Amino acid sequence: MNQLNAKRPSEEIRNRVRLLNLLISFVIVSFIFVIMRYVYEPLGSVLGFIPDSFMAVIVVIAVFISFIGLYISRLLTGQVVQIIEDYSNRLNYVFKITEDIRQEIYDDILLDKIMISSINITRSDAGSILLADDDNLVFKIVKGSRSQDFLGSVIPNDRGLCGWVFSNGEPLITGDVGKDDRFDLAADDITGSRTGAMLYLPLRTKSSVIGVIGLANRKSDSYSERDIEIAGYLANHAAISLEMARFHDDQRNYEIHLTDILLDTIDRFIPQKYGHSKRVAKYANIIAKAAGFSEKRQRRLYFASLLHDIGFLKIFPTESNDKELFMLHPTTGYEMLSPISFYRDIAPFILHHHERYDGMGYPKGLKGDEIPAESRIIFIAEAFDTMASKLSYKDSTSVEFAVSEVEKNKGTQFDPEFSDIFLDYISQTLQSGRLPVF
Ligand SMILES: [Fe+2]
Numbered sequence: 125m126n127q128l129n130a131k132r133p134s135e136e137i138r139n140r141v142r143l144l145n146l147l148i149s150f151v152i153v154s155f156i157f158v159i160m161r162y163v164y165e166p167l168g169s170v171l172g173f174i175p176d177s178f179m180a181v182i183v184v185i186a187v188f189i190s191f192i193g194l195y196i197s198r199l200l201t202g203q204v205v206q207i208i209e210d211y212s213n214r215l216n217y218v219f220k221i222t223e224d225i226r227q228e229i230y231d232d233i234l235l236d237k238i239m240i241s242s243i244n245i246t247r248s249d250a251g252s253i254l255l256a257d258d259d260n261l262v263f264k265i266v267k268g269s270r271s272q273d274f275l276g277s278v279i280p281n282d283r284g285l286c287g288w289v290f291s292n293g294e295p296l297i298t299g300d301v302g303k304d305d306r307f308d309l310a311a312d313d314i315t316g317s318r319t320g321a322m323l324y325l326p327l328r329t330k331s332s333v334i335g336v337i338g339l340a341n342r343k344s345d346s347y348s349e350r351d352i353e354i355a356g357y358l359a360n361h362a363a364i365s366l367e368m369a370r371f372h373d374d375q376r377n378y379e380i381h382l383t384d385i386l387l388d389t390i391d392r393f394i395p396q397k398y399g400h401s402k403r404v405a406k407y408a409n410i411i412a413k414a415a416g417f418s419e420k421r422q423r424r425l426y427f428a429s430l431l432h433d434i435g436f437l438k439i440f441p442t443e444s445n446d447k448e449l450f451m452l453h454p455t456t457g458y459e460m461l462s463p464i465s466f467y468r469d470i471a472p473f474i475l476h477h478h479e480r481y482d483g484m485g486y487p488k489g490l491k492g493d494e495i496p497a498e499s500r501i502i503f504i505a506e507a508f509d510t511m512a513s514k515l516s517y518k519d520s521t522s523v524e525f526a527v528s529e530v531e532k533n534k535g536t537q538f539d540p541e542f543s544d545i546f547l548d549y550i551s552q553t554l555q556s557g558r559l560p561v562f
């Protein structure tokens with residue numbers, strides 16, 4: 125462990141306990157000596173040459189030391205209780221915050237949470253998180269009086285205190301490090317981190333160090349070993365969460381771009397259905413929003429709606445009038461998407477998007493609530509768009525026909541609750557003089 129000026133509270137307590145033991149031993153030895161001199165006859169005669177006045181001094185010192193011992197023991201108990209309480213409070217906080225950051229998948233929110241909790245847990249008054257980018261460390265988040273000066277700035281990843289922590293993967297506590305020749309301090313001039321007590325923690329994953337957390341404390345002389353233990357635990361979890369957030373970010377990126385490519389392919393492959401998937405996704409989103417779906421569920425449903433007809437990519441357009449082949453498209457779509465990790469959760473919505481509410485649909489003949497809510501919504505949105513676009517997208521007669529069909533078949537073909545939500549939206553849009561098609 126590399127550190128300067130680090131004080132271990134456990135070491136201080138151990139020293140006091142040693143002193144207490146010494147005092148108690150002295151008192152015990154003194155009283156045994158007095159007892160032997162005055163109570164135990166055989167030794168009393170041997171020790172008789174010691175004058176009474178000297179024995180009185182020993183007794184007075186022993187009594188005096190007993191009082192000091194009592195005082196130290198009280199002080200020590202108070203200190204130990206305080207340390208245990210403080211430690212347990214900080215541990216509770218760390219456990220709570222690590223749970224919270226583990227569930228966070230957005231990079232910027234995650235960085236903010238890590239920064240605030242590191243500052244709180246170490247009672248610091250400023251801090252920064254630097255992440256590796258090629259051969260540099262970039263200030264991704266900075267809290268404190270000069271935060272705007274540093275945000276976004278870059279330092280080489282092998283220079284200064286941060287560089288040292290990054291390269292060695294070791295925590296570091298500093299006081300006045302101006303005289304320490306282990307560090308190339310030129311890079312620290314930019315951060316002003318030569319002054320006051322600083323604590324640096326590596327953000328270490330299983331395979332590498334991805335960054336550094338820097339904390340500054342101007343209220344206290346230095347950080348302690350406990351700060352390294354507790355904040356280090358937090359930093360280890362933070363590094364794993366940051367790596368996970370990056371992974372999720374990459375996944376979102378793939379998902380968005382791959383969906384776009386697939387959507388474009390569907391539209392080109394089935395030109396007679398051009399724009400169908402996007403319109404279905406918009407209708408489905410209107411229903412989901414009005415039904416109170418969470419943002420995450422709305423987002424998953426949106427992607428499922430965009431790709432609900434992907435199974436047609438494996439059915440030639442000339443064959444799509446064949447009813448048996450047509451009925452295969454939900455299963456084919458499911459089989460195409462379920463092996464892809466970021467589509468796996470939406471594949472079942474596609475599998476069941478032709479199940480009827482009364483159980484007469486396909487491919488499984490599921491009924492009512494057995495059918496995923498997302499599939500029931502896609503079914504309404506898809507049927508509405510197919511009917512409304514039969515004549516022309518901008519023709520009000522087609523819309524009226526589609527509305528009457530949904531109305532007529534709600535409770536048998538379509539989920540009645542979602543149908544009502546959708547029909548409400550259509551009638552409100554029509555009342556405002558607009559056509560409810562996209
Ligand atoms: Fe469709």
Ligand SMILES: [Fe+2]
Nearest residue numbers: 432433477506
């Ligand atoms: Fe379909």
